[in-house]
Amino acid sequence: GQNIDQPTEMTATEGAIVQINCTYQTSGFNGLFWYQQHAGEAPTFLSYNVLDGLEEKGRFSSFLSRSKGYSYLLLKELQMKDSASYLCAVIDSNYQLIWGAGTKLIIKP
Amino acid sequence: GAVVSQHPSRVICKSGTSVKIECRSLDFQATTMFWYRQFPKKSLMLMATSNEGSKATYEQGVEKDKFLINHASLTLSTLTVTSAHPEDSSFYICSARNRDTEAFFGQGTRLTVV
Numbered sequence: 001g002q003n004i005d006q007p008t009e010m011t012a013t014e015g016a017i018v019q020i021n022c023t024y025q026t027s028g029f030n031g032l033f034w035y036q037q038h039a040g041e042a043p044t045f046l047s048y049n050v051l052d053g054l055e056e057k058g059r060f061s062s063f064l065s066r067s068k069g070y071s072y073l074l075l076k077e078l079q080m081k082d083s084a085s086y087l088c089a090v091i092d093s094n095y096q097l098i099w100g101a102g103t104k105l106i107i108k109p
Numbered sequence: 110g111a112v113v114s115q116h117p118s119r120v121i122c123k124s125g126t127s128v129k130i131e132c133r134s135l136d137f138q139a140t141t142m143f144w145y146r147q148f149p150k151k152s153l154m155l156m157a158t159s160n161e162g163s164k165a166t167y168e169q170g171v172e173k174d175k176f177l178i179n180h181a182s183l184t185l186s187t188l189t190v191t192s193a194h195p196e197d198s199s200f201y202i203c204s205a206r207n208r209d210t211e212a213f214f215g216q217g218t219r220l221t222v223v
Contacts, residue, residue: 040200041216041217042115089212
């Protein structure tokens with residue numbers, strides 16, 4: 001079966017760094033997305049990785065290792081507004097999006 | 110970035126009536142559109158995938174006759190919840206993309222059936 005695992009909840013301090021991990025087992029791979037979702041809102045795009053390595057975009061970075069079926073989202077200089085759920089999603093060989101359950105990130109002052 | 114517009118954002122309807130939700134890609138042609146449902150504190154659940162001009166592919170457990178999906182053009186897909194019941198109350202989200210692009214999401218529709 002297809003499976004994406006990410007932690008259910010994480011807590012971090014304002015100004016700190018947090019890494020949210022995602023491991024996947026899917027039928028084929030055509031890219032991995034990270035989305036941010038605030039409660040009651042639709043997800044918003046953060047990053048897309050299809051090749052191994054680190055993609056940096058401001059305070060957010062995303063890393064991919066296809067051989068390990070592993071990705072992480074790194075958030076630096078955390079702000080209170082970063083409190084949200086972070087969803088990992090993989091495009092499989094049929095170009096279907098397979099979603100993780102999301103990681104609820106709680107930022108404390 | 111690309112924009113997907115979903116309408117309405119909120120709707121309240123009486124039990125037994127039907128509700129139509131529209132999903133439009135405003136500045137790109139969406140060969141594929143997805144409809145998701147999200148339950149409280151849970152991830153997005155894919156309901157169906159629709160390719161322009163063809164019938165939607167429904168996920169297991171999703172009733173085709175209850176959740177009617179039409180993808181008549183490259184910029185518009187609609188989801189109609191027929192004979193809605195309170196258990197259909199949920200947050201419905203569409204996304205649209207071309208084959209090689211990320212999925213762009215609509216704003217979501219909060220459906221409340223009373």
